[in-house]
Amino acid sequence: MRSTPRDINAVHDPAAATSRIQIRGLGKYFDELCVFDDIDLDVGSAEVVTLVGPSGCGKTTLLRCIDGLVAPSTGEVRIDGAPVVEPPEGVAVVFQHFGLFPWKTVFRNVAYGLRMAGVSRRAIAERVPAFIELVGLRGFENSYPYQLSGGMQQRAGLARALAVEPKVLLMDEPFGALDAQTREVLQFELLRIWDTRPTSMVFVTHSIDEAVLMGDRVVVLKGRPSTVHQVIDVDLARPRTRATTTDPRFHELREQVWNLVMSTPDDHNSVER
Amino acid sequence: MTAAPATHVGSAAGRPARTRRPRLPYPVWVKGSTALVIFALWELFTHVFAPHYVARPTRVAAVIPEVVTSSEFLAALSGTVVPIVQGMVVAVVLGTVVGLAMGQVRWIDRSLKIYVYGLFALPMVAVLPLVTMWFGYTEGARLAIIVFAAFFPMALSMYDGSRSVSRDYLEVASSFRAGRLAVWFGVVLPASLPYVLAGFRLAAGRALIAAVVAEYLIGIEGLGFYILLNARSFRHNEAFVAVLALALFGILTLFLARWATRRWCPWYRQGAG
Ligand SMILES: Nc1ncnc2c1ncn2[C@@H]1O[C@H](COP(=O)(O)OP(=O)(O)O)[C@@H](O)[C@H]1O
Ligand SMILES: [Mg+2]
Numbered sequence: 001m002r003s004t005p006r007d008i009n010a011v012h013d014p015a016a017a018t019s020r021i022q023i024r025g026l027g028k029y030f031d032e033l034c035v036f037d038d039i040d041l042d043v044g045s046a047e048v049v050t051l052v053g054p055s056g057c058g059k060t061t062l063l064r065c066i067d068g069l070v071a072p073s074t075g076e077v078r079i080d081g082a083p084v085v086e087p088p089e090g091v092a093v094v095f096q097h098f099g100l101f102p103w104k105t106v107f108r109n110v111a112y113g114l115r116m117a118g119v120s121r122r123a124i125a126e127r128v129p130a131f132i133e134l135v136g137l138r139g140f141e142n143s144y145p146y147q148l149s150g151g152m153q154q155r156a157g158l159a160r161a162l163a164v165e166p167k168v169l170l171m172d173e174p175f176g177a178l179d180a181q182t183r184e185v186l187q188f189e190l191l192r193i194w195d196t197r198p199t200s201m202v203f204v205t206h207s208i209d210e211a212v213l214m215g216d217r218v219v220v221l222k223g224r225p226s227t228v229h230q231v232i233d234v235d236l237a238r239p240r241t242r243a244t245t246t247d248p249r250f251h252e253l254r255e256q257v258w259n260l261v262m263s264t265p266d267d268h269n270s271v272e273r
Numbered sequence: 274m275t276a277a278p279a280t281h282v283g284s285a286a287g288r289p290a291r292t293r294r295p296r297l298p299y300p301v302w303v304k305g306s307t308a309l310v311i312f313a314l315w316e317l318f319t320h321v322f323a324p325h326y327v328a329r330p331t332r333v334a335a336v337i338p339e340v341v342t343s344s345e346f347l348a349a350l351s352g353t354v355v356p357i358v359q360g361m362v363v364a365v366v367l368g369t370v371v372g373l374a375m376g377q378v379r380w381i382d383r384s385l386k387i388y389v390y391g392l393f394a395l396p397m398v399a400v401l402p403l404v405t406m407w408f409g410y411t412e413g414a415r416l417a418i419i420v421f422a423a424f425f426p427m428a429l430s431m432y433d434g435s436r437s438v439s440r441d442y443l444e445v446a447s448s449f450r451a452g453r454l455a456v457w458f459g460v461v462l463p464a465s466l467p468y469v470l471a472g473f474r475l476a477a478g479r480a481l482i483a484a485v486v487a488e489y490l491i492g493i494e495g496l497g498f499y500i501l502l503n504a505r506s507f508r509h510n511e512a513f514v515a516v517l518a519l520a521l522f523g524i525l526t527l528f529l530a531r532w533a534t535r536r537w538c539p540w541y542r543q544g545a546g
Contacts, residue, residue, distance in 0.1 A: 064444075067448055069444060069448060086450075087448050087450050089450065091448075092448070093445075093448045095441065097441060099442070099444070101442065101445070101460070101463070102541075103463040103464075103466070103538065103541070112445075112449055113449045116446075116449045116450050116451045116452075116455060117449075117450070144540040145540075146540060164449070
């Protein structure tokens with residue numbers, strides 16, 4: 001194992017004491033290809049960590065490891081102290097391409113997690129409408145995904161994840177497939193929803209603005225294989241709203257992240273062959 | 274992660290709700306005149322060249338009322354249709370389950386694949402003598418041969434569908450901790466609907482052939498045998514009514530499948546259907 005220079009923020013992080021997700025020495029190989037290596041990360045129980053990095057750097061694979069969908073090659077992920085070996089209870093994912101089942105209506109898609117958890121039909125009928133309402137899909141309960149716009153489909157994807165009342169939310173570029181306007185609307189809605197029910201959240205994005213806007217910390221992944229290149233504390237007040245984006249501090253942080261993402265890996269990391 | 278190709282309805286970011294191309298009014302006279310031309314030529318040729326007992330459209334039409342009310346014809350009709358329906362039910366259920374299992378479980382795939390492929394390719398006429406050895410010259414033999422004919426296309430189609438299910442759906446299911454049966458029947462089966470339908474059409478056609486061939490060779494009551502008897506006793510017009518009945522039954526089956534799909538799977542939109 002190779003040690004990586006990391007920002008001191010990650011070490012003195014107060015969240016670490018109460019961290020919900022603990023990632024230690026995580027590495028993933030696909031045959032010869034090492035996607036990422038030696039990743040250490042803690043995420044607090046009401047903390048949003050955003051991951052940025054070039055496409056193909058293993059962000060999706062990292063989320064899959066956290067959700068127990070793929071087994072890491074080295075290291076481990078713990079959630080509330082329990083090692084993750086299969087998809088744990090209390091962890092929900094919002095997928096980049098929505099991942100809705102086209103043969104299910106909005107209601108049934110949103111209810112899916114609850115059904116799989118063995119929740120009774122009656123309880124589902126009571127609980128699901130609140131989440132459909134929360135994401136603004138009232139009136140579309142009986143629509144099929146093909147009848148919805150991309151933004152509405154992702155609202156349903158979000159409601160499905162929220163409906164299981166997860167303690168960990170994993171977001172894989174949730175707004176990456178949407179147009180800019182829809183994307184912005186959903187960003188602020190997600191912030192609003194998160195404020196009413198803060199959870200541990202790992203949010204992958206390739207938008208630097210989005211990373212700064214959503215995150216309490218921004219983790220920059222970089223290198224080949226990827227490692228944690230830098231962790232930036234985002235000291236913007238919550239609740240965050242549209243006004244946050246006009247805050248001069250927002251722009252400073254954005255520049256900081258931008259420079260980190262754009263700098264050549266050799267500045268901080270030696271490239272291993 | 275890509276949108277699902279198999280189900281035409283995957284993610285369609287930004288698509289406005291409820292777009293549907295208006296169906297062109299297809300003039301009935303186009304279809305109708307094709308039949309008219311064929312009947313006219315047939316009438317003409319038989320009139321000029323054929324002996325008087327050869328079936329002609331006008332004479333077939335003339336005997337229809339008498340034939341379809343005769344107890345002999347009705348017995349033949351139910352004699353063929355009932356075992357086809359029974360056989361199809363068995364073949365569709367078994368074929369779906371076996372094909373699904375083959376696509377999802379490696380050892381089942383390995384142990385069954387070459388046999389399913391082999392028996393699919395085998396002409397059913399070749400096995401008929403063997404079947405009569407086990408079942409005798411009975412209706413049981415006909416049922417067995419119908420199941421034999423319909424099972425393999427159903428199983429193979431479902432096998433293809435089961436293997437081509439988008440990874441995205443499977444990932445969503447396991448992320449929400451779906452059990453094996455929930456994955457099979459809640460995800461793989463509906464995601465394979467296009468394959469199920471293709472398999473059903475193929476199976477229905479083969480079941481029809483199987484029933485008729487079985488009746489020819491075994492000599493048991495049914496439309497096939499009815500055709501054989503009437504043709505041999507120079508009652509070609511009567512024989513032809515039975516042929517039309519078979520064709521009608523085949524068409525009816527396909528329409529029924531289409532109607533059922535529209536009714537119960539509105540999310541699945543066939544091409545220009
Ligand atoms: N199942 C897999 N088998 C082999 N290689 C894979 C697999 N999944 C991902 N990869 C590879 O891992 C790398 C990282 O992929 P991914 O995690 O999707 O990156 P990102 O989400 O950051 O774009 C890519 O080069 C991809 O080709
Ligand atoms: Mg990705």
